[in-house]
Every structure is written in C-alpha cells, then in structure tokens.
Amino acid sequence: MSQNQPDPTKPDPTKPDDRFAPRATKAALPMALLRAREAVMSHFRPMLERHGVNEQQWRVIRVLAEAGELGAGRLDASEVAVRANILAPSLTRMIKALTIRGLIVKARDEGDGRRVMLSVAPAGLALLREVAPEQARIYDELEARFGRNRVAALLKLLDALSALKA
Amino acid sequence: MSQNQPDPTKPDPTKPDDRFAPRATKAALPMALLRAREAVMSHFRPMLERHGVNEQQWRVIRVLAEAGELGAGRLDASEVAVRANILAPSLTRMIKALTIRGLIVKARDEGDGRRVMLSVAPAGLALLREVAPEQARIYDELEARFGRNRVAALLKLLDALSALKA
DNA sequence: CGCTGATAGTTAACCTGTTAATTACCATCC
DNA sequence: GGATGGTAATTAACAGGTTAACTATCAGCG
Numbered sequence: 001m002s003q004n005q006p007d008p009t010k011p012d013p014t015k016p017d018d019r020f021a022p023r024a025t026k027a028a029l030p031m032a033l034l035r036a037r038e039a040v041m042s043h044f045r046p047m048l049e050r051h052g053v054n055e056q057q058w059r060v061i062r063v064l065a066e067a068g069e070l071g072a073g074r075l076d077a078s079e080v081a082v083r084a085n086i087l088a089p090s091l092t093r094m095i096k097a098l099t100i101r102g103l104i105v106k107a108r109d110e111g112d113g114r115r116v117m118l119s120v121a122p123a124g125l126a127l128l129r130e131v132a133p134e135q136a137r138i139y140d141e142l143e144a145r146f147g148r149n150r151v152a153a154l155l156k157l158l159d160a161l162s163a164l165k166a
Numbered sequence: 167m168s169q170n171q172p173d174p175t176k177p178d179p180t181k182p183d184d185r186f187a188p189r190a191t192k193a194a195l196p197m198a199l200l201r202a203r204e205a206v207m208s209h210f211r212p213m214l215e216r217h218g219v220n221e222q223q224w225r226v227i228r229v230l231a232e233a234g235e236l237g238a239g240r241l242d243a244s245e246v247a248v249r250a251n252i253l254a255p256s257l258t259r260m261i262k263a264l265t266i267r268g269l270i271v272k273a274r275d276e277g278d279g280r281r282v283m284l285s286v287a288p289a290g291l292a293l294l295r296e297v298a299p300e301q302a303r304i305y306d307e308l309e310a311r312f313g314r315n316r317v318a319a320l321l322k323l324l325d326a327l328s329a330l331k332a
Numbered sequence: 333c334g335c336t337g338a339t340a341g342t343t344a345a346c347c348t349g350t351t352a353a354t355t356a357c358c359a360t361c362c
Numbered sequence: 363g364g365a366t367g368g369t370a371a372t373t374a375a376c377a378g379g380t381t382a383a384c385t386a387t388c389a390g391c392g
Contacts, residue, residue, distance in 0.1 A: 029305075029317065030206050031225070032324040034251050037199040039331035044196070045380095046332075054380090056348065059197070078370065085200050090348050092372055097347090114357045114370040139195075145330060150323060151195065157320045158198040164311060165205035166212075220350090222378065244340065256378050258342055263377090280340040280387045 043138050051131050053103075058131070059084040060094060061103060064120045065128050076109065077116040103127060209304050217297050219269075224297070225250040226260060227269060230286045231294050242275065243282040269293060 041055065048058055063083045067073030075083075081091045095118065098104045103124035109115035120128070143151050207221065214224055229249040233239030241249075247257045261284065264270045269290035275281035286294070309317050 029308075029321065030203060030210070030221075031251060032321055032328070033199055033203040033206065035328040036324040037196060037203065038251065039328045040196050040199065042332040043330075049381095054347075055196075076370080085197060085204065087349065087351095088371065089350075089373080093348075112358070112370085116371065142195075142330065146327060150326070154320075154323045154327065155195065155198055157316060157323070158202040160316070161312060161320070162198070162201040162205045164209075164308065166208040220377075242340080253379060253381095254341065255343080255380075259378075278340085278388070282341070 040142065043142055044135065047134055047138060048131070051127065053127070053131075056084070056086055056090070057094060057098060057103075059086065060091070060098065060118075061120060061124050061128060064104060064118060064124070067119075074107075074117045074119045077118060080118055098124075206308070209308055210301065213300055213304060214297070217293065219293070219297075222250070222252055222256070223260060223264060223269075225252065226257070226264065226284075227286060227290050227294060230270060230284060230290070233285075240273075240283045240285045243284060246284055264290075 045055070048055060053061070060080060063080055064073055064075060066083075067075050077091055077095065078088070080086075081088050084091075086094070095104070095106055095116070099106050101123070102121050105119050105121045107117045107119075109117050211221065214221060219227070226246060229246055230239055230241060232249075233241050243257055243261065244254070246252075247254050250257075252260070261270070261272055261282070265272050267289070268287050271285050271287045273283045273285075275283050
C-alpha cells in the first residue's frame with residue numbers, strides 16, 4: 001500500500017466530500033456483492049420467468065432435487081430453508097403455492113409432529129428436466145466468459161467471507 | 167468434459183442424484199453471492215437497526231451524501247436509484263417515508279418537470295454523522311479479519327463480474 | 333400547433349425479506 | 363402425569379423486489 005496522496009493537507013478537489021461517506025458506495029463490499037449478484041441473475045431470470053418460476057421457487061426445487069428425486073429426498077422445512085437461504089416465514093408461504101401447483105409434496109413427519117417433510121412432486125421433476133439443462137448452458141457460457149479460474153477464485157473468496165457471519 | 171464415471175451403468179450410490187441438479191447449490195455463484203452478502207450484512211444490520219434505518223434507506227442517504235452534503239448534492243431520483251441499486255418503484259415508496267421523517271428533501275426540477283431532485287436534509291446529515299463512524303469501524307474490523315488483500319481481490323472480481331450484466 | 337414517441341415517476345399487484353408473536357408439538361424434570 | 367422450557371412451523375404486519383400499466387412531461391417533426 002503506497003502513499004497515493006502526496007499532500008494530505010490539500011484535499012483532492014475532484015473528490016466530492018469524503019467526510020460523511022467513509023467508503024464510497026462503489027467500493028463497499030455489500031453493494032459490490034449486490035451488484036454482482038444482480039448481474040449474474042440477469043442472465044437467469046428471463047429463463048426462469050419463461051418457465052413460470054421465480055428465483056426462490058427454483059432454489060427450493062433444486063435443493064429438494066439434490067436430496068434425491070421424488071420420495072427418495074425428503075427434507076424437513078428447516079433444512080430446506082437453510083440450504084436454499086430462505087427464511088422460514090417465506091418458505092411457509094412458498095410451500096403452499098408450490099404444493100397447489102403440484103411441484104412439491106408436503107407431508108407431516110411420523111415420529112415428530114412438528115416437522116414438515118418436503119419432497120419433489122412429479123410435476124416438479126418434469127420442471128427440473130426442462131429447466132436444468134437450460135440453466136447449465138447459461139451457467140457454462142457465463143463461466144466461460146468470466147473465466148473458469150476467476151469463478152473458482154471468486155467462489156473460494158465468497159465461501160471464506162461467508163464464514164465470517166456474525 | 168472428461169469421463170469421470172468409470173462405469174456409467176453403475177451410478178455412484180454416494181452421490182444422491184446429479185442428473186437434475188446441474189451444479190450443487192453450494193457451488194452456484196448466485197447462492198454464494200447471496201450467502202456472502204448475508205454474512206457481511208449480519209455485521210451491519212444490528213447497528214443500522216439501532217439507528218432506526220434499514221439497509222436500503224441507509225444506501226439512499228449515503229448516495230446522496232456522496233454527491234455533496236445538503237443542497238450541494240442534488241441528484242434526480244433515477245440517478246439515486248442506479249447508484250443505490252434500488253428499483254424506481256421501491257425508491258418512490260422510500261422517498262415518501264424518508265421525506266416524512268425529514269431525512270431527505272424532495273423537490274421538483276426547474277426546467278424538467280418530470281425529474282424529482284433529492285438531497286440530504288439536516289436530520290439526514292445528523293444521522294450520517296452518527297452512523298458513518300460506527301459503520302467505518304465495523305467495516306475496518308471486517309476488512310482486517312478477512313485481510314485487506316483479499317477484500318481488494320474480491321472487489322476486483324465482483325466488479326468484473328458486474329460488467330457481465332445482460 | 334398538434335401528433336408522435338421517448339423519458340421520469342408513480343401506481344398497482346404480487347411475491348419475498350424481516351421481525352415478532354403465536355401455535356403445536358416434543359422433552360424433561362419434579 | 364402435569365408444569366416447564368425448547369423447537370418447528372405458522373401467522374401477522376410492514377417494507378422492499380419485480381414486472382406491467384399508467385400518468386405527466388419533454389422533444390421532434392410534419
């Protein structure tokens with residue numbers, strides 16, 4: 001870190017006013033993460049929209065699919081919420097909508113009456129078969145444009161950063 | 167794409183089911199960005215909460231402050247929306263609330279009746295003076311824990327990624 | 333001048349994010 | 363076995379994200 005400011009007593013007039021903006025919004029980590037996420041999602045959103053699901057619904061279905069298709073992969077709602085980064089109240093609302101649309105199946109857990117077990121329904125599986133390849137294609141193109149190494153490096157940094165959660 | 171599966175007819179039972187989950191949610195860029203952002207914000211949220219502003223309101227006030235304090239920094243709503251990464255409809259709602267609370271000032275632009283000009287109000291400036299140092303402290307500590315080089319590297323990658331917006 | 337198209341905001345409708353309060357169920361301990 | 367506390371899910375209430383439709387203003391152009 002070199003001394004970029006030759007004379008600190010003479011502030012650079014090109015900078016508007018730093019006294020009350022400790023870090024320009026441009027350089028702030030939260031904003032940069034938000035912008036980057038927005039940029040990435042802008043590639044996926046139209047495709048998901050075309051298939052009638054939003055981002056969060058797609059996350060829920062994918063999480064359930066990763067646990068195994070159909071009855072094989074049953075997860076309780078809390079686990080789904082954690083893996084899909086969705087808060088419990090949001091998930092409760094989504095479960096209702098997704099169940100009505102026949103994309104997932106909701107069942108009460110035998111043994112623990114509090115737990116709600118979720119799994120992918122046939123229609124959800126059909127949706128997965130439709131969307132997954134298209135999503136993979138978009139992701140691959142994005143990865144190719146950005147560079148595989150940089151994607152890997154970015155994921156590593158993001159993971160490390162996530163570990164600092166308060 | 168190399169042939170990782172020695173015998174494709176006999177799928178690895180340790181893997182749940184990769185056929186419909188093209189990329190594990192753990193490794194997906196959007197999810198990683200979401201988690202990282204959540205982790206970072208978890209450090210700031212309690213502080214903002216204590217001062218009675220949420221994340222988005224704080225972004226708006228900061229953007230206006232960066233344009234210069236009080237009357238000096240007048241930005242039209244569209245520009246604020248872009249810089250704060252907030253959509254126009256959200257900003258419209260927020261302007262009303264922030265104006266009522268006396269944190270910002272809304273004025274119609276002479277010369278172009280369509281434009282809404284925004285600037286920081288005295289109460290907003292007071293809030294900035296209160297919050298900014300605390301925010302800087304939190305940010306510095308976070309940066310120190312994560313490592314300045316890594317923060318810089320991350321910001322660089324995020325910026326490059328944001329440039330790929332569709 | 334009036335028509336046309338573009339631009340800036342607003343409104344509406346629906347969904348999710350967020351916090352707090354509530355309900356239902358489980359587990360423990362006296 | 364009943365009171366106690368904890369956990370899983372739901373509900374409520376409010377705010378922002380998102381898209382589409384709408385209004386108001388500006389800019390050209392015939």
